[in-house]
Every structure is written in structure tokens, then in C-alpha cells.
Amino acid sequence: MNGNALLSCCNLQAGYDASKVLFDVSFAIRPGEVIGLLGRNGMGKSTTIKCITGALSPSQGEIRFRGEQVAGRRMDTIARMGVATVPEGRQCFPNLSVSEHLTAFAENRSRTSPPWTRERIYALFPRLAERANNMGDQLSGGEQQMLAIGRALSTNPHLLILDEATEGLAPLIREEIWRCISALKAQGQTILIVDKYVDKLVQLADRHLILERGRLVWSGSSAELDADRSLWHRYMGV
Incomplete structure (x- = not known):
């Protein structure tokens, strides 16, 4: 795989018990890239993410992060190496306030300068500053998604993974999430994103x-994907 890659997966195979889900999936993500992971439900997107984050051990293949083999390593080990996930369903803690969420996970794992502090996250998501003392279960779905992104950023990751970034959100909130992801890209954050x-x-x-x-059936640039709408219909039902 690409020697300059931040993350590379080579011939990745994985599944659950006797059910095989991934078949020889190979790709690389370079530092600073934003990569869309696309496909209909049940096609292997979440399984790929689980393999990268350590939630699932692949049956075959190699995963390298910053040059180190990480396939089969524990989730906490991979997280400390600088992989942060915004999971589908957000998974905010109901008994922690917004402020406590952003403090409990704070660590500069990538030696980012300036690092993502609580104040900097509040500047990205002003609504979180307004809800700083609210508990996780006192937030709207959109606010929980902002908090989940902020919580991931508080670890200052090398790689940010967003699984179903805007699922179930109102249109105005979706636009705010897109705006923030665009701002992260402009600042050089490497992102792997799943969204419909x-x-x-x-x-x-x-x-x-x-x-x-x-199986990985297509890869290419945004310009190439935008130009071939048949791919949207064939593989994503758009």
C-alpha cells in the first residue's frame, strides 16, 4: 500500500461467526484527506470501521495506522494511537454534562498545535457552549451529534471517523454539521465519513x-463520482 498513507487496509476480510462480510478490501487514506465511504445499508461500511477501530478483528488482511500493524489490537490501544470515532447513534453519556464530556476525554494524542481544547470546540459549536451544563440526555439529537464530534476532537486525533454523520438530523442541523466538517477539512483534519x-x-x-x-467496487475522486450519476443509482439507490 501507499507508503505515505496515514491508514492502509490490505486484503481485509472480516465477518461475524460463520457469516463473512468483507472480501479483500484494500484502500489507503493519506494525511489531510477527507474520504467518503459509501454504499447501501448492509454492504460492509460499519464492519470496515469496526475493523479499523479494533471493535472487530479481521479474519485476514492487514491494517496499518501510521506505519504500525493494528489489525486485531484492542480498541483503547488504537484510540490512544490517534483514531477517534463518532459512532452511529452518538452514544453520549446521559449522566455527564456537555462540559464533562469534553473534559473527560481531553488529550492531545496527535500533538496538535493549537490543540482542540474545550473552548475551541465551543467556538466550533456555539450551541454546546450554551448547553455546557446540560446532561447528555437533555440534548436534542443534533446537539448530541455536535457533542459526539466535539468529544472525538477533544482527543486531538490523527484520524476522525464519522459513522452516519447526519443521520436523523433536521435539515438546518445537517447544514451546521456539514459546515463544521468543512472547517475541519480546511484545518487539515484527516476524516473518513459515512453518510447517505x-x-x-x-x-x-x-x-x-x-x-x-x-467488496470495494469503485474508488475515485469527487469530480469523477459527480460526473457519473449511474454509480449513485447502481450502488447507493440515490
């Missing part, structure tokens, strides 16, 4: 990967 709004992703991402039944 392909029209937004082609404006934001550098490249895209399409999974179909656990």
Missing part, C-alpha cells in the same frame, strides 16, 4: 470508496 447524502459528500470529500456486498 452523496450530493453533500461530493462537495466536501477528496475521494470516495464504494462497497457492494463487502
Whole structure:
């Protein structure tokens, strides 16, 4: 794989018990890139993310992060290396306030300068500053998503993974999330993003990967994906 890659997956295979989900998936993400991971539900996107983050050990293949083999390592080990995930469903803690969420996970794992502090996250998401003393279960869905992104940023990751970045959010909140992701890209944050709004992703991402039944069936630039709408219909049902 690409020697300059921040993350590389080579011939990745994975599944659950006797059910195989991923078949020889290979790709690389370079520092500073925003990559869209696309495909219909059940095509292997979440399984790929689980392999990268350590939630699932691949049955075969190699995953390298910053040059180190990480396939099969523990989730906390991979997280400390600088991988942060905004999970589907947000998973905010109901008994922690917004402020406590952003303090409990704070660590400059990538030696970012300036680092993502609580104050800097509040500047990115002013609504969180207004809700600083609210508990996780006292927030709207959109506010919880902002908090989940802020919580991930508070670790100052090398790689930020967003699984279903804007699922279930109102249109105005979705636009705010897109604005913030665009701001992160402008600041050089490497991002792997799963989302169904392909029209937004082609404006934001550098490249895209399409999974179909656990196989990587297409990869290319946003310009290439935007120009070939047949791919949208064939693999994403858009």
C-alpha cells in the first residue's frame, strides 16, 4: 500500500461467526484527506470501521495506522494511537454534562498545535457552549451529534471517523454539521465519513470508496463520482 498513507487496509476480510462480510478490501487514506465511504445499508461500511477501530478483528488482511500493524489490537490501544470515532447513534453519556464530556476525554494524542481544547470546540459549536451544563440526555439529537464530534476532537486525533454523520438530523442541523466538517477539512483534519447524502459528500470529500456486498467496487475522486450519476443509482439507490 501507499507508503505515505496515514491508514492502509490490505486484503481485509472480516465477518461475524460463520457469516463473512468483507472480501479483500484494500484502500489507503493519506494525511489531510477527507474520504467518503459509501454504499447501501448492509454492504460492509460499519464492519470496515469496526475493523479499523479494533471493535472487530479481521479474519485476514492487514491494517496499518501510521506505519504500525493494528489489525486485531484492542480498541483503547488504537484510540490512544490517534483514531477517534463518532459512532452511529452518538452514544453520549446521559449522566455527564456537555462540559464533562469534553473534559473527560481531553488529550492531545496527535500533538496538535493549537490543540482542540474545550473552548475551541465551543467556538466550533456555539450551541454546546450554551448547553455546557446540560446532561447528555437533555440534548436534542443534533446537539448530541455536535457533542459526539466535539468529544472525538477533544482527543486531538490523527484520524476522525464519522459513522452516519447526519443521520436523523433536521435539515438546518445537517447544514451546521456539514459546515463544521468543512472547517475541519480546511484545518487539515484527516476524516473518513459515512453518510447517505452523496450530493453533500461530493462537495466536501477528496475521494470516495464504494462497497457492494463487502467488496470495494469503485474508488475515485469527487469530480469523477459527480460526473457519473449511474454509480449513485447502481450502488447507493440515490
